[in-house]
Amino acid sequence: MMSILSAEFYEQPTLELAKSLLGCELVKETEKGTASGYIVETEAYIGPVDRAAHSFNNKRTQRTEVMFGLPGYVYTYVMHTHCLVNVVSGELNHPEAVLIRAVEPKEGLDLIQERRGDKKEKDFTNGPGKLTKALGIIKSDYGHPLDQSPLYIKKGFSPEHISQGKRIGIDNSGEARDYPWRFWITENRFISR
DNA sequence: ATCCCGATAAGA
DNA sequence: CTTATCGGGATT
Numbered sequence: 103m104m105s106i107l108s109a110e111f112y113e114q115p116t117l118e119l120a121k122s123l124l125g126c127e128l129v130k131e132t133e134k135g136t137a138s139g140y141i142v143e144t145e146a147y148i149g150p151v152d153r154a155a156h157s158f159n160n161k162r163t164q165r166t167e168v169m170f171g172l173p174g175y176v177y178t179y180v181m182h183t184h185c186l187v188n189v190v191s192g193e194l195n196h197p198e199a200v201l202i203r204a205v206e207p208k209e210g211l212d213l214i215q216e217r218r219g220d221k222k223e224k225d226f227t228n229g230p231g232k233l234t235k236a237l238g239i240i241k242s243d244y245g246h247p248l249d250q251s252p253l254y255i256k257k258g259f260s261p262e263h264i265s266q267g268k269r270i271g272i273d274n275s276g277e278a279r280d281y282p283w284r285f286w287i288t289e290n291r292f293i294s295r
Numbered sequence: 296a297t298c299c300c301g302a303t304a305a306g307a
Numbered sequence: 308c309t310t311a312t313c314g315g316g317a318t319t
Contacts, residue, residue, distance in 0.1 A: 145313070147313075154313065155313085156304095156312095156313080163304075163305070164304075164305090165303090165304060165305085179303080179304085179312095179313090180302055180303055180304090181302075181303080181311095181312050181313070181314065182300075182301065182302075182303095182312070182314050182315075183300075183301055183302055183303095183314085183315085184302090184314050184315070186313065186314085188313085201313055203313085229314070229315070230313070230314070231314050231315060232314085232315075241302095241303090269313070270313075270314095271312085271313050271314070272313060274311085274312085275313090294314095
């Protein structure tokens with residue numbers, strides 16, 4: 103029994119899911135091996151009411167399509183040459199998601215180090231673009247169900263304390279800029295900032 | 296704190 | 308074709 107989180111796990115309100123994911127283990131298997139990390143920072147994006155979300159106002163495009171489906175699937179997209187990974191949440195036709203902003207390396211340290219090049223360990227996975235590179239998550243993981251190989255989330259540990267604050271990198275999003283929809287494990291050393 | 300890099304999707 | 312972007316890295 104591998105304790106991979108089942109599809110039902112993702113059937114909770116997006117803000118709850120963003121918190122529940124903290125401490126869970128994000129795993130990616132590739133030909134080069136398996137790499138994983140404990141999720142330590144997340145952000146919620148609640149499309150219908152959130153100007154910072156790609157799916158704001160239920161905007162339906164090729165890119166946002168997966169968010170209109172069932173929760174528990176992967177939403178990847180590329181920005182500024184970096185791939186970012188989200189967990190689709192919300193019921194059918196509710197385009198919401200949780201962005202994974204940072205993880206703490208767990209399995210496959212050698213592989214992570216190789217992928218991240220000549221960096222210090224604390225910089226391996228402390229950002230949304232860094233962790234995808236470290237774990238080998240790529241754009242074509244878009245649409246993958248998170249309860250099966252090669253990309254899945256396992257039960258991890260229960261964080262002692264969770265902090266909450268404004269999201270990062272969305273200064274151009276009007277009032278949504280100030281919504282406190284970012285969550286992180288208090289004092290974890292792999293937080294993005 | 297500031298600049299630069301530059302892939303892609305989306306809108307004009 | 309033009310523009311904006313849920314970053315990262317290097318540099319001041």
